[in-house]
Amino acid sequence: MMAEKPTVLLVEDEPAQREVLAYNLAAEGFTVIQAADGEEALMLVAESPPDLIVLDWMLPLVSGIEVCRRLKAAPETRAIAVIMLSARAEEVDRVRGLETGADDYVVKPYSVVELMARVRANLRRARPATMGIVLEYQDIRLDAETHRVYRGDKVLKLGPTEFRLLSTFMEKPGRVFARDQLLDRVWGRDIYVDTRTVDVHVGRLRKALCQHGGDDPVRTVRGAGYALG
Incomplete structure (x- = not known):
């Protein structure tokens, strides 16, 4: 029910290969x-x-390189990490893959262990909180492993939803998240929740962040959503 686990889209036309991965x-x-x-x-x-x-x-229909090019050209999908798999080991192909916007490039045949390590490394950069990393923004510190939040030297009391909201904001300070994006990340993709629920929980998060004083770091962007800082 919770959107804690990172989601990986696997695009591979070979059924056996796809099954293993x-x-x-x-x-x-x-x-x-x-x-x-x-x-x-x-x-x-x-x-x-x-x-x-x-x-x-x-890939059939639309090639992987074209898929990558389209995703990296669109603002709403640009931040998604892409690992390109290819039998093309030539340097010119690797460069072309990376120039299209791929975050990483793995040549076939590859070791599954190495590919999993690359997936983890790229996710650490893209969504640090899901990988148990400590996030910091100004005087706020969020420890994803121990599930604790500090402001200065004080521990803050946060509910589980507020914790997931804050970790989403802290992964990308300054980025404006629309209510629908927050619903996907915090509540989960298959759950129907009214967008007004987001407003209620953002209000609770604000209150929790300021429970020992300090400025409210969450910004409302009219007609767009919310951002940290």
Whole structure:
């Protein structure tokens, strides 16, 4: 029910290969969604943006490189980490993949252990709180592993929803999150919650952050959503 686990979209047209990777990603604790071609991948991302995409270069209908180019060109999907898989080991191909916006490039045949390490490393950069990292913003510190939040030297009391809201904001300070994006990240993608619920919990988060004094760091952006700082 909670949107704690990072979601990985696996785009691979070889069923056997896809099965092995999906199994290993699930074993690592990720939520895995799958696509067998570039068109399906773009449709799934539009419906529900994942945290990371493992993307094969050679795909039917729309190539992996074109999928990557489109996602990185759009502001709403630009931040999604993309790991490109390719049998093309030539430097010129690797450069082309990275220039298209891929965050990482893995040459086939690859070791599954190495690929899982790359997935974890890229997710640490894209969504640090889901990987148990301590996040800091001004005098606020959030420890994802111990589930504690500090402001200065004081421990703050936060409910589980407020904690997930704050971790989302602290992963990308300054970024404006629309209410729908917050619903996806904090409540989960398959749960129907009214957008006004977001406003209620942002209000509770503000109160919790200022329980020992200090300025309210959460900013309301009219017609757009909320941001930290």
